[in-house]
Amino acid sequence: MLRERNQTFKLIFISLDFALSMLSFMIATMLHFHVLSPEQRQFVMPDSTGLFAPGAIFDFLGEEVVFYITYLYLGVFISFVQVVTFIATDLYHPRRGLNWFNELYSILRGVLLGLALVLAILFFYRGTSFSRLVILYTAGTSVVLVSFGHIGLRLFLGRMRARGYNMRNVLILGTGINAGRLLETLKRHSIYGYRVVGVLGPRKNALPELEPRIKGTIRDFKRLARQAQPDLIVYAMPHKKATFQEVVEFCDNEGIDCRIVPDMVEMLTARARVEDMDGMPLLTIRDIPLKNGYNRAIKRTFDIVFAGLFLILNAPIFLVLALLVKISSPGPVLFKQERMGLDRRIFLCYKFRTMFVQTREQSDSTWGSANDSRVTPLGRVLRKTSLDELPQFWNVLVGDMSVVGPRPERPHFVQQFKTRYHHYMRRHQARSGITGWAQIQGWRGDTSIQKRIEADIYYIENWSLWLDILICLKTIPAMLRSPGE
Numbered sequence: 001m002l003r004e005r006n007q008t009f010k011l012i013f014i015s016l017d018f019a020l021s022m023l024s025f026m027i028a029t030m031l032h033f034h035v036l037s038p039e040q041r042q043f044v045m046p047d048s049t050g051l052f053a054p055g056a057i058f059d060f061l062g063e064e065v066v067f068y069i070t071y072l073y074l075g076v077f078i079s080f081v082q083v084v085t086f087i088a089t090d091l092y093h094p095r096r097g098l099n100w101f102n103e104l105y106s107i108l109r110g111v112l113l114g115l116a117l118v119l120a121i122l123f124f125y126r127g128t129s130f131s132r133l134v135i136l137y138t139a140g141t142s143v144v145l146v147s148f149g150h151i152g153l154r155l156f157l158g159r160m161r162a163r164g165y166n167m168r169n170v171l172i173l174g175t176g177i178n179a180g181r182l183l184e185t186l187k188r189h190s191i192y193g194y195r196v197v198g199v200l201g202p203r204k205n206a207l208p209e210l211e212p213r214i215k216g217t218i219r220d221f222k223r224l225a226r227q228a229q230p231d232l233i234v235y236a237m238p239h240k241k242a243t244f245q246e247v248v249e250f251c252d253n254e255g256i257d258c259r260i261v262p263d264m265v266e267m268l269t270a271r272a273r274v275e276d277m278d279g280m281p282l283l284t285i286r287d288i289p290l291k292n293g294y295n296r297a298i299k300r301t302f303d304i305v306f307a308g309l310f311l312i313l314n315a316p317i318f319l320v321l322a323l324l325v326k327i328s329s330p331g332p333v334l335f336k337q338e339r340m341g342l343d344r345r346i347f348l349c350y351k352f353r354t355m356f357v358q359t360r361e362q363s364d365s366t367w368g369s370a371n372d373s374r375v376t377p378l379g380r381v382l383r384k385t386s387l388d389e390l391p392q393f394w395n396v397l398v399g400d401m402s403v404v405g406p407r408p409e410r411p412h413f414v415q416q417f418k419t420r421y422h423h424y425m426r427r428h429q430a431r432s433g434i435t436g437w438a439q440i441q442g443w444r445g446d447t448s449i450q451k452r453i454e455a456d457i458y459y460i461e462n463w464s465l466w467l468d469i470l471i472c473l474k475t476i477p478a479m480l481r482s483p484g485e
Contacts, residue, residue, distance in 0.1 A: 008293035009157075010092045014083055016153060020145045021082040021138075025075035028137035036133075074130055078118055078138060085114040100151070107146050115139040167195045171230035173218060173247065174237030175201035175210050178261040182236050183210060197228045201237055218243060222250055231343065236261040253418060255344060255425025257291075289463040290430050298465055299402065299431075306403050306472075307396040314390070321352055321387060328378040331357040334391055339408035341432040344425075347400040349408055350391040354379025392434050404468040405433025406456035407444070421449055427456045430463070440471055440478040 086092065089110045091103070118135060161167065170186065172179050179199060186194045198215035206214060216224050218237070225233065233256055235247055244260070251258035289295050311318075322333045335353040338346050355374040375383065382388040395401040401408065406427040409417070417424045438444065438455035459467070 008296070011293055011297055013092055013150070013153065014087075016149050017086055017146055018079050018083050020149045021079035021142055022075055024141035024145050025078055025134075025138045027141050028134050029071055029075070031137055032131060032134045071130070071134070074134075075138075078114070078135065081117050081121075082111065082114040082142060085117065086110040089113065103150060104147050107150065108143055111139050111143050111146070161193050165193075167193045168231040169197045169229060170194050170232045170234060171197055171221075171225055171228055172199045172213075173201060173221060173233065173235045174261075175199060175203070175206035175214060176237060177207070178236040180207040180210055182234060182261060183213070194232075197230055198224065200224060221247065225250065225254070225256070230256060232257040232259065234259045234261065252423050252426055255418075255428045257429075288429055288460060290460070295463070299463075299468065300399075302465060302468060303396050303402050307393045310393050311397065318390065321382070321390070324378055325352050325382075329353075329356055329376045338411055339432065340411050340414045340428065341400060341408050342428060342430065344428050346411060347395070347408075349400070350394055352382055352388040352391060354382050354388045389434055396434065400432075402431040402433045403435070404459075404471045405430050405436055406459070407436060407439070407452075408432035417449065421453055423457060424453055426460065427453060430456075430460045435471060435475040435478075437467075437471060440474040442478065444478075 086107075089106055091106045091110055115135065119132070122130065122132075122135075172182060179201065183196060183199070186196060196213060199210050199213040200216055200218050200221050201210075201214065202217060203211065203214055215228070233247065233251055235244060235258070248258055250256075290299065325333045331353055333353060335351045335355070336348045337351075339349040341347055354376060356376060379388070392401055393403075396403055414424075436456065437459035438452040441451075441455050443452045443455055459471075
């Protein structure tokens with residue numbers, strides 16, 4: 001819960017702190033060599049074998065340029081050490097944001113520890129000699145800039161949350177002590193963007209702070225959950241096996257995250273992940289790797305690099321295919337259609353047109369088949385080789401899709417499949433993909449939907465960067481096979 005959101009904020013704060021540490025170093029360097037001690041600005045070519053020295057390749061740039069490049073290396077090194085010490089001193093823990101004094105104290109402690117580490121390392125370094133005063137000025141400037149940076153960023157994020165930006169709706173099941181503690185914790189951690197849309201449970205003996213938020217009893221949770229449209233349901237009440245199983249089943253079918261506030265026995269015997277949320281244990285029912293902010297950043301970086309290179313390198317192929325589509329049958333080159341992706345969001349998915357022009361109602365609500373009469377002769381070739389999917393790399397680049405993930409489906413069919421196929425909505429816990437685990441297993445096109453669901457859930461629960469690379473490598477051989485082989 002807070003853990004997943006905190007991973008994202010860690011990346012933001014780490015990037016900010018690295019940039020501010022570099023800025024502090026640049027200010028300190030200018031202050032020392034241009035204001036306080038300009039006489040010490042001696043442009044001596046550094047030892048080319050030293051750790052920070054750029055070597056003979058920069059000789060032609062001149063002594064002054066090489067001097068500052070050498071110091072720039074030192075700045076990168078100091079900034080890296082600074083971020084490492086901030087992580088080591090637990091600066092990025094979500095509880096740090098609850099008290100300004102504690103956060104400022106942690107920044108000061110991290111800067112001093114980083115200063116000690118840098119000076120210790122440079123003591124044993126036998127390359128270029130650097131001014132220790134520059135390093136001291138950097139430490140002092142870092143305390144000021146990083147402190148103001150954290151305060152400013154937290155105020156900015158808090159204001160964005162107050163305006164409702166990127167909020168996640170939470171429905172709490174329970175009206176007792178655990179539910180009250182959970183509500184209070186979420187209110188204190190408002191920066192992480194959780195909004196309690198309701199509380200379900202008995203009014204009798206309910207905590208006073210929960211009463212105004214009670215929307216109904218636990219018996220009505222399905223109806224009320226569909227009305228509230230929560231992103232997360234937290235089970236925070238005395239555990240009855242039948243009720244709990246019903247809640248988990250409902251969350252699976254609707255594609256909603258589910259967490260439980262466990263008792264001690266459940267914590268000791270649970271196979272699911274137990275996380276700490278400001279002192280309160282929460283049991284994660286479905287541990288999804290891509291809920292982790294670091295994993296999402298890795299996957300998104302992979303998508304941008306892969307899709308960008310693919311679009312650039314294959315531009316001639318795109319032009320040829322576009323020309324063939326245009327002359328093969330009347331109509332537009334690209335076909336766009338609404339699809340449902342990550343967290344049930346609707347987006348426009350692009351493909352090369354493979355059918356004769358039809359009405360929107362026909363394209364949105366008619367299921368394709370192997371011998372579909374609407375498909376053009378060229379379209380059959382494009383579909384068989386999956387070349388019609390190539391424009392979806394643009395969807396990847398803009399963030400609607402991923403290179404690897406469950407294939408996106410039309411909203412009309414999603415509403416049908418969610419009631420017909422068990423766990424269908426769990427496919428929407430990851431960004432839709434151009435290729436996927438189901439596709440390389442042969443489950444594409446007009447094949448078993450249940451098999452596709454099982455393959456997609458396996459991918460979501462076992463994601464890794466290596467698995468994405470493996471799927472990409474196996475995609476081309478899979479494209480040459482007939483679906484279902």
